[in-house]
Amino acid sequence: xxxxxxxxxxxxxxxxxxxxxxxxxxxxxxxxxxxxxxxxxxxxxxxxxxxxxxxxxxxxxxxxxxxxxxxxxxxxxxxxxxxxxxxxxxxxxxxxxxxxxxxxxxxxxxxxx
Amino acid sequence: xxxxxxxxxxxxxxxxxxxxxxxxxxxxxxxxxxxxxxxxxxxxxxxxxxxxxxxxxxxxxxxxxxxxxxxxxxxxxxxxxxxxxxxxxxxxxxxxxxxxxxxxxxxxxxxxx
Numbered sequence: 001x002x003x004x005x006x007x008x009x010x011x012x013x014x015x016x017x018x019x020x021x022x023x024x025x026x027x028x029x030x031x032x033x034x035x036x037x038x039x040x041x042x043x044x045x046x047x048x049x050x051x052x053x054x055x056x057x058x059x060x061x062x063x064x065x066x067x068x069x070x071x072x073x074x075x076x077x078x079x080x081x082x083x084x085x086x087x088x089x090x091x092x093x094x095x096x097x098x099x100x101x102x103x104x105x106x107x108x109x110x111x112x113x
Numbered sequence: 114x115x116x117x118x119x120x121x122x123x124x125x126x127x128x129x130x131x132x133x134x135x136x137x138x139x140x141x142x143x144x145x146x147x148x149x150x151x152x153x154x155x156x157x158x159x160x161x162x163x164x165x166x167x168x169x170x171x172x173x174x175x176x177x178x179x180x181x182x183x184x185x186x187x188x189x190x191x192x193x194x195x196x197x198x199x200x201x202x203x204x205x206x207x208x209x210x211x212x213x214x215x216x217x218x219x220x221x222x223x224x225x226x
Contacts, residue, residue: 004156033213040121043149043157043216045207056213091156099145102214104156 002026004105006092012111016081021108023075023092032075033093033102034067036060043091049075050098082112121200123221132190134220136203141184143205147214148177148188152199157216160188160201190222198224 005024013019025032034046047057049067066078075094079086089107126132138146144165149157163170163177163186170177176189186203200221204214 035216042218043151043202043204045213045215048213056207058207093156101147101159101162102157104158106154107156 004092004094004103006090006105006108008108009106010109010111012113013082015084015112019079019082019086019110021077021079021090021092021110023077023094023105024073025075025092025094026096026103027073029094029096029103031055031095031098032067032069034077035091035093035104036088037091037107038088046077046090079110082110084112086110087112121219121221123223125223125225126193127225128195129192132188132193132197132222134188134190134201134222136186136188136217136220138184138186138203138205138217140205141181145206146177146179146186147204148175148186149202149204149216150197150199151202151219157202193222193224195224195226198222 004026007022032049035043036046037043045058047061047067048055052069064080068076087110089109091107092105093102095102147162148160150160151157161172161175161177163179168179174191178187188201190197200219202219203217207213207215
């Protein structure tokens with residue numbers, strides 16, 4: 001069964017460092033998303049991406065965040081200068097059209113020290 | 114609503130009993146709702162969805178009920194099994210008729226043997 005894959009599964013970084021989280025969405029999907037979940041809290045929308053551009057972003061997604069689809073398969077989330085409060089599980093998701101089921105990856109846990 | 118921090122509402126049920134998980138949503142104009150299941154250490158997994166022109170939808174062992182009058186969703190799981198133990202989130206569009214979602218705070222379902 002096709003699935004969304006994410007790497008790394010866990011990354012530990014120092015405050016102020018840049019981090020790139022990688023995702024490979026399901027191959028025929030066209031809409032891509034990043035969500036995050038701070039430990040014990042609800043899943044929060046960060047950004048959606050379609051046709052090589054951001055279609056919507058939340059207040060969390062400030063200038064420190066960026067997304068890119070550098071090739072036909074990868075979808076990345078970059079945090080330019082990490083803060084302690086960026087520690088969370090980051091989930092990538094994709095879907096074939098802009099309605100219906102979102103397929104989530106297993107997540108990348110980011111720990112900022 | 115805001116997150117409930119580290120203390121999720123918890124529902125404990127005996128194996129074989131039916132479970133009912135409730136969710137209040139905030140936007141009366143929301144037209145589509147999804148229930149997700151999140152097992153420990155994994156990404157959210159789609160369970161069932163419902164459009165606002167319906168008040169009930171059934172899947173395999175699950176039923177979602179929508180009461181638009183009081184902005185309430187419920188997820189009913191029949192004959193609850195140990196594998197149903199997880200956190201369950203409802204999700205509604207981020208904005209009116211939007212395609213991105215905001216998740217509720219979640220309910221932890223524990224199935225007792």
